[in-house]
Amino acid sequence: MTFAPQIQIPATYMRGGTSKGVFFNLEDLPEACKVAGPARDAMLLRVIGSPDPYKKQTDGMGGATSSTSKTVIVSKSSKSDHDVDYLFGQVSIDKPFVDWSGNCGNLTAAVGSFAISNGLVDANRIPENGIATIRIWQKNIQKTIIAQVPVTNGEVQETGDFELDGVTFPAAEVQVEFISPVDSSDAMFPTGNLVDDLEVPGFGTFKVTMINAGIPTIFLNAEAIDYTAAELQADINGDKNALTMFETIRSYGALKMGLIDSIEEAASRQHTPKVAFVGQAKSYTSSSGKEINAGDIDLNVRALSMGLLHHAMMGTAAVAIGTAAVIPGTLVNLAAGGGVRKSATFGHPSGTLKVGAEAVKNKEDWVVNKVVMSRSARVLMKGSVYIPGNVQ
Structure with missing residues (x-):
């Protein structure tokens, strides 16, 4: 042959x-x-x-x-x-x-x-x-x-x-600038709300912030799902029930955001949206053994990618975090202490990251001019x- x-x-x-x-x-x-x-x-x-x-x-x-x-x-x-x-x-x-x-x-x-x-x-x-x-x-x-x-x-x-x-x-x-990560013709908050109630069959109803910036992302409070947002990969990725919960949240969130027309479509759209949970600044030991002090960060964030907790933070999700953090009233902003800000430093499983964002309110809508972060x-x-x- x-x-x-x-x-x-x-x-x-x-x-x-x-x-x-x-x-x-x-x-x-x-x-x-x-x-x-x-x-x-x-x-x-x-x-x-x-x-x-x-x-x-x-x-x-x-x-x-x-x-x-x-x-x-x-x-x-x-x-x-x-x-x-x-x-x-x-x-x-x-x-x-x-x-x-x-x-x-x-x-x-x-x-x-x-x-x-x-x-x-x-x-x-x-x-x-x-x-x-x-x-x-x-x-x-x-x-x-x-x-x-x-x-x-x-x-x-x-x-x-x-x-x-x-x-x-x-x-x-390498400094990276994401210019106007949300089109003026698109809705940064697809439901028109900074915070929504998301019904997730089998798991309950959660307060969520759903945002289109960098990448469509669903944020929820860590305490609502019995976490602190100081968890590492081993705390999440070996728990099949937790992963099922996050995937169900992601699927129903995608439906509410208008990204899919039916729940069944979520299986063929694994990359988006992302699911992340936020908590107030809390000290923890990172996956590399580095001590992260609560006084050095504004909040903790953990995010999932392709069905598993990410080992650090996706760059596009960082854009969403930075954008939501500077808009008063979102769950991300509230976890960071609320109020007006120009940047946010958050803890993730591998350490910390600072993201800057320029956001202004135009009539009833928020507009983000750019989000900036450094990578290599x-x-x-x-x-x-x-x-x-x-x-x-």
């Missing part, structure tokens, strides 16, 4: 923030994969090693977690006022689908670096030494993101002393990925 040989595709394996993913230049993809559709999805699934019933992704580049089962496609921008277009695919670990419904804020930090290193940014926009301002068009959510990428001797500077909780080693700081990024490996030639 004859089998098709493997094909190789140029790719770069990168860390961005607290995530890792396989990055592609659109022009390097096989012809059938240069456009969205089954061929592209099949290719990315095989590259990452999904679907894997063992949930290990041993036969692919994935790392068997939501943070490491990611793909990125970058190209020169079709928009004259942007440098590159960025498309993100969240690959399911054990199911045969790629979720294109949202962005990855962590990998966003690596997009500018990848674009510069792969010749996708005009040379006149890159200083010999200094900061390159890379204008990114995030195609999944149709938003502008600005990445401030350090450059030394005309090349991306990846090494440095910036420390990011959730990442073991220091690197160069680094190339881990560059070359080609291989997949069987019969993948389709």
